[in-house]
Amino acid sequence: MENIPIIRVGDVVELKKPHPCGNKTFKVMRTGSDIKIVCCECGRTLTLERVKFEKMIKKIVLREDN
Numbered sequence: 483m484e485n486i487p488i489i490r491v492g493d494v495v496e497l498k499k500p501h502p503c504g505n506k507t508f509k510v511m512r513t514g515s516d517i518k519i520v521c522c523e524c525g526r527t528l529t530l531e532r533v534k535f536e537k538m539i540k541k542i543v544l545r546e547d548n
């Protein structure tokens with residue numbers, strides 16, 4: 483079994499592949515079959531398929547509680 487992290491809106495994740503601006507941390511804006519994230523550096527948004535996104539996660543930097 484693979485250990486797939488549960489991603490929630492508000493989480494900040496570090497991805498294995500950096501954004502073209504050089505930043506690697508992204509905030510999760512929306513979850514579902516597609517994941518919408520916003521770059522913490524330049525503010526651009528990206529939409530990724532959940533399966534692809536899960537493979538790109540290096541770690542969860544910040545978890546929003548509540």
Ligand SMILES: [Zn+2]
Pocket residue numbers: 501502503504505521522523524525526
């Ligand atoms: Zn960026």
